[in-house]
Amino acid sequence: MLKINAQHVDFYYGASQALVDICMEMAEREITALIGPSGCGKSTFLRCLNRMNDTIPGARVAGKIELDGRDLYDPKVDVPDLRRRVGMVFQKPNPFPQSIYDNVAFGPRVLGLTQALADRVEQSLRGAALWDDVKDHLSEPAQNLSLGQQQRLCIARVLAVEPEVILMDEPCSALDPIATLAIEELMRELKQRYTIVIVTHNMQQAARVSDRTGLFWLGRLVEFNLTEKMFTHPDQIQTEDYITGRLG
Amino acid sequence: MLEAHHLRSALDQRFIQIRDDLLRMGQMVDAAIDRSVTSLKERDRALAHHIIADDLIINALRSTIEEECLALIATQQPTAVDLRAVVTAMFLTNEMERIADHAAGIAKTVLRMDDEPLLKPLVDIPKMAELARDMLKQSLDAFLARDIQAAHTIAARDDEIDRLYRNIFAELLGIMAHDPTTVSRGTYLLWCGHNIERIGDRVTNIAERIVFMTTGAREDLNE
Numbered sequence: 001m002l003k004i005n006a007q008h009v010d011f012y013y014g015a016s017q018a019l020v021d022i023c024m025e026m027a028e029r030e031i032t033a034l035i036g037p038s039g040c041g042k043s044t045f046l047r048c049l050n051r052m053n054d055t056i057p058g059a060r061v062a063g064k065i066e067l068d069g070r071d072l073y074d075p076k077v078d079v080p081d082l083r084r085r086v087g088m089v090f091q092k093p094n095p096f097p098q099s100i101y102d103n104v105a106f107g108p109r110v111l112g113l114t115q116a117l118a119d120r121v122e123q124s125l126r127g128a129a130l131w132d133d134v135k136d137h138l139s140e141p142a143q144n145l146s147l148g149q150q151q152r153l154c155i156a157r158v159l160a161v162e163p164e165v166i167l168m169d170e171p172c173s174a175l176d177p178i179a180t181l182a183i184e185e186l187m188r189e190l191k192q193r194y195t196i197v198i199v200t201h202n203m204q205q206a207a208r209v210s211d212r213t214g215l216f217w218l219g220r221l222v223e224f225n226l227t228e229k230m231f232t233h234p235d236q237i238q239t240e241d242y243i244t245g246r247l248g
Numbered sequence: 249m250l251e252a253h254h255l256r257s258a259l260d261q262r263f264i265q266i267r268d269d270l271l272r273m274g275q276m277v278d279a280a281i282d283r284s285v286t287s288l289k290e291r292d293r294a295l296a297h298h299i300i301a302d303d304l305i306i307n308a309l310r311s312t313i314e315e316e317c318l319a320l321i322a323t324q325q326p327t328a329v330d331l332r333a334v335v336t337a338m339f340l341t342n343e344m345e346r347i348a349d350h351a352a353g354i355a356k357t358v359l360r361m362d363d364e365p366l367l368k369p370l371v372d373i374p375k376m377a378e379l380a381r382d383m384l385k386q387s388l389d390a391f392l393a394r395d396i397q398a399a400h401t402i403a404a405r406d407d408e409i410d411r412l413y414r415n416i417f418a419e420l421l422g423i424m425a426h427d428p429t430t431v432s433r434g435t436y437l438l439w440c441g442h443n444i445e446r447i448g449d450r451v452t453n454i455a456e457r458i459v460f461m462t463t464g465a466r467e468d469l470n471e
Contacts, residue, residue, distance in 0.1 A: 181255035188257060207323040208258060231322040232315075 002069075003028040003165065003195040004049060009063035011044055011219075013056065018044045020219045022063070026212070031187060031196045033206035033227065036216035036242075042199045045216065046167050049197060050086035051079055067165070084111065087158035091170040093150030095142035095157075100125075100134050103142045103153055107161040120160055128156035129186050148179025152186065159190075166190065168198040172205065184209045203243055207231045215239050259324040266320065266337050267392065269313050270344075274388045276306050277344045278381050280351035281447065285377040287358045288440055289370050296355035303352040310345040314338055329461070336461040340391060343450045347384065350443040350450075357439045367423060367433040372412045373441055379409050380447040387454045394462040399455040403469030409448035416441045 004026040011019035019041045026032045034042040044053065051072060053059045065072045072082060084107070095103050104121045108114060121138075125131040130152040134145070142153055151171060158166055168187075172180040187196055187209050200206050206213050207227060214224040215238075223236040234240050241247065254260060280299055287295040317338045320326065326334050383402050390398035417438065424434040449470065456469045 178255065185255055185257055204325050208325065228319045228323055232319055 001028045002026070003067065004197070005064075005066040005069070006045075006048075007064045007066075009045070009048065009061065009065060011041070011048060011053070011062075012058075012060045014058035018219050019048075022221050024214055024221065024224055026195060026197060028195050029191055029193070030211040031191050031198060031209055033210035033213045034197065034199045034216060035201075035203055035206045035213060036222075038201075040216040041219040042214075042216045043169055046169055046197060046199045049165070049167055050083050050088060051077075052083075052088065054079065084161045085163055086165040086167060087161065087163035088167045088169065089151070089154050089158060089171045092174050093147055093154050095145070095150050095153055098142060099139045100142050100145070100153060101138040104156050104160050107157060111161060113161070124156040124160040125153075127159045127190070128152040129182070129189070130156055146179070148175050148182060151175060151179070151183060155183075155186065155190075163194065165195045165197065168196065170199055170201060173201065180205070215242060217242070256324065256330075259320065259326060259330065262316065262320045262324060263330075263333065263337075266313060266316050266334070269309065269316065270337060270340055270391075271388060273306065273309050273313065273341060273344050274384065276302070276309070277348045277351070278384055280306065280348045281377055281381050281384075281444075284351040284354035284358075284443075285370075285374050287355055289374070291358065291361065291363075293359060296358040299355035300352050300359075303348050306348040307345060310341045313341040317341075329464075332461045332464065336391070336457045339457045340388075340454055343454050344384075347447050347450050350447050353443045354440045357436050357443075361433075361436050364433060367420065367430055367437055372416050373437070373444060376409050376412045376441065376444040376448070379405060379412075380444055380451065383409075383448065383451040384454075387451050387458065390455070390458050391461070394458070396459050396462050399458040399462075400469065403452045403455040406448040406452045406470070409445060413441050413445040 002025055004024070006022055006024045009019055009022040010017060022041075022045055024032070034046060036042050047053045048061055048065060049072070053061065061073060067082070067086065071077070096106060098106070101121055104124050105117055108117060108120055113120065122131060122135075125134060130149060133149060137144075142150065145153060151174075155166070172183050175183065184205065187198070190196060198206070198210065210227045212224065213227045213230045215222040215230070215236075217238065222242075223230065223234060223239045225235060229235075230239065231243060234243065280302060283295055283299050286292065287299060317334050320334050321331075383405050386398060386402050389395070390402060420434045420438055424431045452470045456467060459465060459467050459469070
């Protein structure tokens with residue numbers, strides 16, 4: 001079932017156009033990976049999906065992006081609620097300088113979801129495959145966790161506000177290979193319940209975790225295809241050149 | 249590749265699919281060998297036609313498994329024993345496809361035979377076929393269990409197939425030398441025996457690959 005439908009999306013930083021006519025349809029409970037060289041527009045597009053670009057002066061989006069058939073950029077959209085529904089995990093784990101418990105409880109408290117808060121925190125930590133590691137240390141500072149655990153804490157923080165979509169911007173770039181594989185395993189579990197969109201510089205990671213992959217190049221979407229197809233018989237020669245490292 | 253706590257569930261799931269398809273292919277190939285000898289024993293031309301038609305299905309399954317292996321390599325980047333296992337799976341599917349070709353070869357020989365009786369009673373060829381089928385089944389078990397001891401045992405059993413084939417060869421050659429009118433009937437039986445002898449060699453190749461998959465070492469078990 002279609003979850004996110006982007007049609008003819010253009011994006012401008014002032015006079016500079018960063019995205020050109022992007023069309024992508026992302027299915028519910030699938031992982032979509034966005035790949036491409038630095039500056040190709042993949043993170044810009046990701047941030048369009050929960051209006052994170054709104055705060056950038058001079059930024060402007062054209063075209064249409066729908067979540068469950070409703071235009072994200074409709075003036076009537078409640079943006080904080082949109083960002084609850086479409087949560088984001090960033091490149092570097094960014095726990096608040098608080099306890100593990102308070103990090104996860106932060107979002108629910110802001111949204112007034114304080115009933116059975118301890119249960120919600122536990123479920124979120126379980127969902128992020130972190131509960132067993134931290135259940136006896138919930139009051140300890142989040143910064144005491146390893147980087148991999150901190151990233152899972154950030155995922156738990158997103159889960160705590162019951163999102164529908166999770167955006168991930170290079171979520172493993174600060175992690176070692178084992179912590180990376182652990183996050184990838186977690187993503188596969190999360191996709192049973194959530195729609196996930198991940199930006200990654202690591203093509204192999206896109207191949208490993210995603211159902212569909214989009215290759216961005218100079219602000220355009222070169223190819224959007226089933227991941228297996230993309231990495232065995234891509235439709236576009238430009239994709240073949242990129243994923244096989246034949247550039248220039 | 250299927251251990252507990254393996255942080256590669258996507259790789260494991262894909263490999264399980266390949267494994268299941270390989271086992272299904274093994275059953276089809278086993279049936280092809282069995283039916284080919286039946287078609288020879290009973291001079292059953294209709295069955296021979298079926299074996300030849302079913303060989304196309306086995307060929308298609310080989311292509312499917314090969315695609316699955318390529319997709320696994322492309323998307324999951326297996327390394328070390330996982331990489332050797334998927335490469336071995338590709339090798340296995342190729343060898344089994346060729347084994348099925350040998351079974352189809354027997355069926356084609358049956359279609360070329362006229363209605364004259366077989367030159368001699370069929371004793372050793374069915375024995376060779378039973379041995380080959382057993383070796384094939386054991387080789388698939390050894391592949392799943394990564395059992396190098398079993399791989400060595402399987403390869404050693406090929407000696408018995410070779411011995412039986414040498415017997416058939418000598419016996420048929422003697423008959424044909426004594427009575428040149430028997431040459432075509434003798435040659436047909438030799439072709440059938442040769443096909444099964446080759447099946448034994450191919451299962452031995454599979455056994456070698458199982459050793460390679462498990463240890464990374466290349467051993468010639470076909471000596």
